[in-house]
Amino acid sequence: MVSPILSSTLTEALVDIFSRRTRLQQVDEGGDFAFEGEIVGYTSTTASVSSNDYALLNRLTIRIKVRFKNAIDDKASWNKTFTAYEDYDSTKLLTEVEGELIPQIVDKLVTDIFQASASNW
Numbered sequence: 001m002v003s004p005i006l007s008s009t010l011t012e013a014l015v016d017i018f019s020r021r022t023r024l025q026q027v028d029e030g031g032d033f034a035f036e037g038e039i040v041g042y043t044s045t046t047a048s049v050s051s052n053d054y055a056l057l058n059r060l061t062i063r064i065k066v067r068f069k070n071a072i073d074d075k076a077s078w079n080k081t082f083t084a085y086e087d088y089d090s091t092k093l094l095t096e097v098e099g100e101l102i103p104q105i106v107d108k109l110v111t112d113i114f115q116a117s118a119s120n121w
Contacts, residue, residue: 002042003098006106010039010064013110021114033117037066040081044094047087055090060098062105068117076120084108 014035018024024033041063048057063083070076086101088094 002039003102006039006042006062006102009102009106010037010109013106014113017110017114022118032071034069034071035066035113035117036069037064039063040065041083046090057087058090058094059085059087060094060101060105061085062102062109064109066113068113070117078116080116082109082112082116084112 015026019026039062041061043061045059045061046055046057047059048055050056061083062085063081065079065081067079068077084105086104088097088101
C-alpha cells in the first residue's frame with residue numbers, strides 16, 4: 001500500500017527545504033551532495049483503542065531509507081532510515097485523510113533529513 005503522490009511530494013519537499021534554507025543549487029550531475037532513497041514502509045495501524053476494544057485512532061506511518069553522499073567529505077556520508085507518522089480518527093477511511101496527512105508527515109521527514117545532512121556545516 002502506497003500513495004501515488006508520495007514519491008514526488010517527498011522529492012519536491014526535499015528540494016524546497018534546501019533551496020529555502022541554504023544557498024545550494026540543484027544540479028543533475030556532479031554536485032557536492034547527493035540524495036537517493038526509497039519508500040520502505042507505508043502502513044496504517046490502530047493507534048488507540050477504547051475500553052470496548054474499538055479503535056479510536058489510526059496511525060499512518062511512512063518509513064523511508066535515504067542515502068546521503070557528501071562528495072567533499074566522504075566521512076559525512078550516511079545511510080539512514082527515517083520514520084514519521086500522524087494519527088487520524090478511526091471513523092474515517094485512510095483514502096479520506098491521506099491528502100492532509102501526507103504533507104504533514106513529509107514535512108517531518110524532510111526536516112529530519114535536512115538536519116541529519118546539514119548539521120555538520
